[in-house]
Amino acid sequence: MTSWLEGSLKEKLYRNVDAERCARTRRGVGAIHHEPGHRVSGNAALQAHLGSLEHDLAVVRAVVEHATGGRCNSKRQHVGFLSFTTEPVALNPSSVRYAATPIHAIPIIRENGAGATKTRPSTRRSVLNGPRHPPIPWLPLSAVSRALGHQSASRGTDVKMNDPVENAKRLAAYKAVDNHVVDGIIGIGSGSTVVYAVERLAQRVKDEGLDVICVPSSFQAKQLIVENGLRLGDLEMHPELKVAIDGADEADHQLTLIKGGGGCLTQEKILASCAEQFIVIADYRKASKSLGEQWKKGVPIEVIPSSYRPVAQKIEKLLGGKSELRMSGSSKAGPVVTDNGNFILDWRFEGAHDWKEVETTLNMIPGVVENGLFVGMAKKAYFGMSDGSVMEQSV
Numbered sequence: 129m130t131s132w133l134e135g136s137l138k139e140k141l142y143r144n145v146d147a148e149r150c151a152r153t154r155r156g157v158g159a160i161h162h163e164p165g166h167r168v169s170g171n172a173a174l175q176a177h178l179g180s181l182e183h184d185l186a187v188v189r190a191v192v193e194h195a196t197g198g199r200c201n202s203k204r205q206h207v208g209f210l211s212f213t214t215e216p217v218a219l220n221p222s223s224v225r226y227a228a229t230p231i232h233a234i235p236i237i238r239e240n241g242a243g244a245t246k247t248r249p250s251t252r253r254s255v256l257n258g259p260r261h262p263p264i265p266w267l268p269l270s271a272v273s274r275a276l277g278h279q280s281a282s283r284g285t286d287v288k289m290n291d292p293v294e295n296a297k298r299l300a301a302y303k304a305v306d307n308h309v310v311d312g313i314i315g316i317g318s319g320s321t322v323v324y325a326v327e328r329l330a331q332r333v334k335d336e337g338l339d340v341i342c343v344p345s346s347f348q349a350k351q352l353i354v355e356n357g358l359r360l361g362d363l364e365m366h367p368e369l370k371v372a373i374d375g376a377d378e379a380d381h382q383l384t385l386i387k388g389g390g391g392c393l394t395q396e397k398i399l400a401s402c403a404e405q406f407i408v409i410a411d412y413r414k415a416s417k418s419l420g421e422q423w424k425k426g427v428p429i430e431v432i433p434s435s436y437r438p439v440a441q442k443i444e445k446l447l448g449g450k451s452e453l454r455m456s457g458s459s460k461a462g463p464v465v466t467d468n469g470n471f472i473l474d475w476r477f478e479g480a481h482d483w484k485e486v487e488t489t490l491n492m493i494p495g496v497v498e499n500g501l502f503v504g505m506a507k508k509a510y511f512g513m514s515d516g517s518v519m520e521q522s523v
């Protein structure tokens with residue numbers, strides 16, 4: 129039986145290994161054994177992944193503790209074998225999806241194994257004794273730092289890697305990057321799902337030598353690109369993009385979107401309009417039959433600050449509903465200020481609308497910079513599901 133702990137460990141330690149590829153190459157993502165007495169042992173694969181043994185132990189212990197929420201006693205049994213005794217952990221039935229990944233034994237690392245194969249030149253101890261294995265990608269630093277509870281350039285999200293919603297975001301993002309990104313200029317959207325797309329891009333640049341220049345849609349996206357060591361570009365240098373990948377607050381059956389929950393709708397729409405392909409990545413909560421079914425905060429509208437009152441009044445007169453100035457909350461007194469120095473109105477609408485008409489009506493009001501309705505722009509969306517699958521939607 130696959131336990132929640134085992135699934136979590138795989139998730140954390142092998143998150144940059146594509147599960148399908150592993151199954152094909154029989155590389156063994158699941159080289160972790162969970163014995164019923166709450167004992168977890170990870171073999172040489174962990175060490176091959178994580179570098180020096182001392183560092184491994186600290187990182188792996190932190191990951192295990194993060195996964196279990198409990199205490200972890202780790203000890204070095206012999207070279208290349210790590211063993212952990214953890215607090216009792218509850219089995220979580222939602223982890224059965226991990227059972228789909230075959231578990232293979234991976235040979236123990238030895239100092240000087242006969243017929244040894246070097247897995248990574250920089251790891252002196254990383255010598256596999258046994259059948260030849262392709263090099264295993266390293267755990268990205270960002271994954272380790274998330275496991276240790278550090279924050280990334282996401283919107284202040286403390287990413288919990290055993291959270292089904294975070295998993296769903298990651299699955300959708302990884303699949304979209306794998307299916308749509310080739311060498312060229314890529315538009316990077318904003319939000320918490322895009323964090324995973326950038327992470328995957330960085331892995332592919334490192335592992336496959338993918339040659340991409342990334343154009344950001346926000347300050348957050350720019351930070352992500354820089355933090356992940358990707359090449360930064362802009363629309364001035366690269367006005368045409370091969371693909372733009374972005375999240376959404378809601379997507380209906382025609383892939384009409386509400387965007388701008390993170391306040392970056394204007395640049396996001398500009399990027400989407402410059403891309404040959406605009407790809408949406410989201411978790412299962414964002415898919416709906418009609419707009420407003422899932423997303424209750426309304427359509428974000430970026431406005432010139434001095435115009436917010438008359439714009440709000442005009443919207444209500446023309447379209448009904450209620451327009452509210454978005455406030456910063458506890459992080460700052462006063463309204464949210466966008467990357468462009470503007471305000472955001474959230475228009476809570478009632479009933480069904482002709483969204484193309486609404487988009488045009490909103491943008492015709494003097495003072496409106498842009499609105500968060502994306503009509504007819506997305507042709508493909510990836511929704512990560514709670515069962516670990518990815519639902520694809522095309523129009």
Ligand SMILES: O=C(CO)[C@H](O)[C@H](O)COP(=O)(O)O
Pocket residue numbers: 317318319320321322374375376377386387388389390391392393396
């Ligand atoms: O439009 C956006 C930001 O302006 C985001 O794409 C949208 O809010 C979705 O964000 P998340 O991926 O965090 O759910």
